[in-house]
Amino acid sequence: MTSASRPLNRRQMLARTALGMGGMAFADLLAEETGSARPLGTVRPGISGLPHFAPRAKRVICLFMSGGMTHLETFDHKPLLNERVGQELPDSFKKGRSVLLGMSGNQAKFPLVGSWIPFQQHGKSGAWLSDAFPHLATMADDMCFIKSMHSDAVNHDPAMTFMSTGAQLPGRPSMGAWLSYGLGSLNDNLPSFVVLITKGAVDQPLSTRLWDSGFLPTQNQGVQLRAAKDPVLFLSNPAGVSEANNRRAIRALQELQAQSDAPEAALQARLEQYEMAFRMQTSVPEVTDLTQEPETVKALYGPEVSTPGTFAANCLLARRLAQRGVRYIQLYQPGWDMHGNILRDFKGLSSRVDQPAAGLLQDLKNQGMLEDTLVVFTSEFGRTCYSQGRLRGTGSQMEYGREHHRDCFSSWLAGGGVKPGVSYGETDELGFGVAKDPVHVHDLHATMLHLLGIDHERFTFRFQGRDFRLTDVAGKVVTPVLA
Amino acid sequence: MLSSAYRQSSTPLDPQVLKDDPDNRLLARGPRHRLAAEMIRDNALAISGLLAPTMGGPPVRPYLPDNLYEDSGVQMTYKQSHGEALWRRSLYTFWKRTLPPPTMTIFDAPSREFCLTRRETTSTPMQSLAMMNAPEFVEAARALAERLIKAHPQDRTAQVTEAFRLVTSRNPRPGETAVLLKLLEEEQLHYSQAPQDAEALRQKNGEHPANLDLPGAEVAATTMVIRVLLGSEEALLKE
Incomplete structure (x- = not known):
């Protein structure tokens, strides 16, 4: 930040520009693909002193169920609620x-x-x-359920911002940006922080602030890969322009550079960015081309994997990106904001999530990547144990909705140094509040950073006269979930 | 800004000055920094002749990549403006804080959700892709090409010299002119053999109507030269 207005020397310039997405040797991309893994942050180093200790996870895939996923129809079993249907929430709970x-x-x-x-x-x-997740159920012994999550925010935007950045107010860096900044990049052909959003899912809106770099250097902001003609913005050539034109353009830029008396480093850096940009025109379509995957692998993710932009396709793409060294991959699956009719809305959505999420775990396992890839499945909050509005109908046909609820919800973790096959924390008998071992959003963040080899209290960035942390002034590592 | 320290050249005649004060902490030379995101676009519009000087009024919605809103999760659609509104200063560009215009954020414009006293100036391949491929820059290059061909018919040297001067605020050295002329000739050859590409280039990038009285291959070739100039480091710097 401090050197923003000063010219850079060659060393600084090359170090800084390498932070951006895109990258040098195309051979590196191929090397990643063949699995010759490199040590952490060797392509673009992170900040000195990080990681603080040996990491258990090299990368994170976060499956974000946006809209506020009900815990009561998914992972938090509350039979007492079925016995007491229609009865009033006891006053003791209020x-x-x-x-x-x-x-x-x-x-x-x-x-x-x-x-x-x-x-x-x-x-x-x-x-x-719940029976809505038959595929995830087969992976239960690889998962670590946290039943006692709780948050500070009860509306979508602040709650999603809180889960993504550790603060309800907009403007803080998101976790992916913190990790990109702190740990560096493993592959300069791709951004270190990638965002994938299920196409066409309609629900609560998402905002680029959820993957913004805030006050951290802008190269660390998340880059959305879209299921579109241009997965990365402006990737394809304009109408009437071909690769041959671009080759001549690069050559002319080189020749102009040779004539110039401007500082060599700046010119060289700009030229390298052009070369990377044109290489990305090949490397990005290659990464996003899922047809290269064997049928046996695609089958793990279920039938929707062949439709670009589905949650299934994004899960498989996440694995491909993880394999190529992307540090933090954030998937968004909107649609969980079920105020009115869970009976109607739930099944279709859970079935679009279940097999792809389970397939991702199985695929990572098969590829030997689960042990150093942290998978996090979460939402911004849970939902109430009472109906929003009246109950309609009876028995298994009963229609009801649930309102936002920040006091408890469920998440699960897998891989990356997490203890498999455990459930941590409990809610009370009605699933209304946390009864045992609460895990606050800050605690989840602290734990994730810990798995990546970072002490959340020592990972700071000075801005506006204050040292900021992802976990603000809170957060405790949830040691019982560590393997 | 009138001080002699500020008005120094950013490229000192004596190279020792650069060596002695590489970070310019002693103000041994003039400042050199990359233009801000808004200035990069405004500059391209201004030199192309497309810039609409209208002041004030409600914001405008210039080009965005197709389906950017739809694919982003903001769950809104973008109604792009037409006509003059496409070519007004970036100051007037509609700013959606949950999805700011990408050609602004790619060039380090902050999201405006917090106060920032100093912008980053990065150099990334995303910037290269935007300069080479975003419709506002391709359109500006083409509009300038049409202007130069009209102003200097049959005089390629005058065309590239004027293009260089407009982009960098200085006259090209003979070697630079030679590079540009060589590129212009190659592109001219390319587009005279691919007239459909020449027509696509001038008619399908941006809504500024193509001047069809001008020869297509020549417009396309000159557009390619200006595209290179607009993307060059010197064009992006204030020095």
Whole structure:
């Protein structure tokens, strides 16, 4: 930050520009592909002193269920709610609150309602999953469930911003940007922080602030790869321009540079960016071309994997990006904001998520990557144990919705130094609050950083006269989930 | 800005000055820094002759990549402006904080969600792709090409000299002119053999209507030369 207005010497310039996406040797890309892994941050180093200790995970794939995924129909089994359907939320649960949060404040009655989807135990660990996730259930012994997540925010935008950046107010760097900044890049042909969004999913809006670099250097911001003609913006040539034109353009830029008396380093850096840009015109379509994957691998992700932009295709793309050294891959699956009718909205969405997420775990496992890839499956908050509005119908046909709920929700982790086959934390018997071993959003962040070899209290950036952290002034590493 | 320190050349005559004060901490030479995102676009519009000088009024919505809003998760659609609104200063560009215009953020414009006293100046391949391929820059290059061909018919040296001067604020050295003329000839040859590409280049990049009285191959070839100039380091610097 301090050198922004000063010219750079050659060393600085090359170091800085290498931070950007894109990259030098095309051979590097091929090397990554053949699996000759390099040590951490060798292409573009991170900041000195990092990692603080030996990391368990080299990279993160975060599957973000945006909209507020219900914990009560997914991973948090609350049979008492099914017994008490229609009964009022006991006053003891409202203790200390004059009104309940969010839209619940307008509600006069709070009829409890249980999951319409049955739960079963799975694997040696006996983890409870609802029947909506038959594929994930087969991976239960590889997963670590956290049932006692809680957040500070009850509306989507601040809660998603909180989960992504550790602060509810916009403007802080997202976790992917922190990691890109701190740990450096493993592959300069690709950005170190990539964002993939399920195409056409309609729900709560997403914002680029969720993957922004905030006050960190802008090269660390997340780059969205789109399921479009240009996966990276402006990747393809304009109408009437061909590769031959570009080759001549590069040559002319080189020849002009030879004539110039401007500082050589700056010119050289700019020229290298052009060369990288034109190489990316080959390397990015190569990475995003899922047809290169064997059918046996694609089958793991389910039938939607062949449709670009689906959650399934994005999961497979995430594995390809992880394999090529992308540090942080963030997937967004909107659609979980089920206020009105969980019966109607849930099944279609869970089935689009279940097999791809399970397939990703299995694929990473098969490729020997799960041990150093941290997979995080989370949402910004959970949902209430009582219905939003009246219950409609009866039995298995009962229609109900659930309002936002920040006091408890479920996430799961896998791989990357996480203890497999465990459930950590508990909610109370109604799934309304955390009863045991609470895990705050800051605690999750601290734990993720720990797995990446970072002490969250020592990883700071000075801005506006203050040292900022991803975890602000809070966060405890959840040591019981570490392998 | 009127001080002699500020008005020094950023490229001192005595190379020792650069060696002795490489970071210019002693103000041994004039400042040199990359233009801000808004200036890069405004500069291209200004020299192309496309810039609309209208001041004030509501924001405008210039070109964005197809389906950028739809694919981004903001769950809105973008209604692009037409006509003069496409060529107004970047100051007037509609700023959606949840999805800022990419050619601005690619050139280090911050998201405007927090205060920043000093912008980063990075150099990335995303910037190279934007300079070479974003419609606003290709269109500006083509509009300038048409202007130069009209102003200096049949005089290629005058065309490239004027293009260079407009982009860098100085006259080219003979060697630089030679590079540009060579490129112009090669592109002329290319587009005279591929007239459909020449027509696509001048008619399918941006909404500024092509001047069809001018020869297509010549416009396309000159556009390619200006595209190189606009993307050169010197064009992106204030020095």
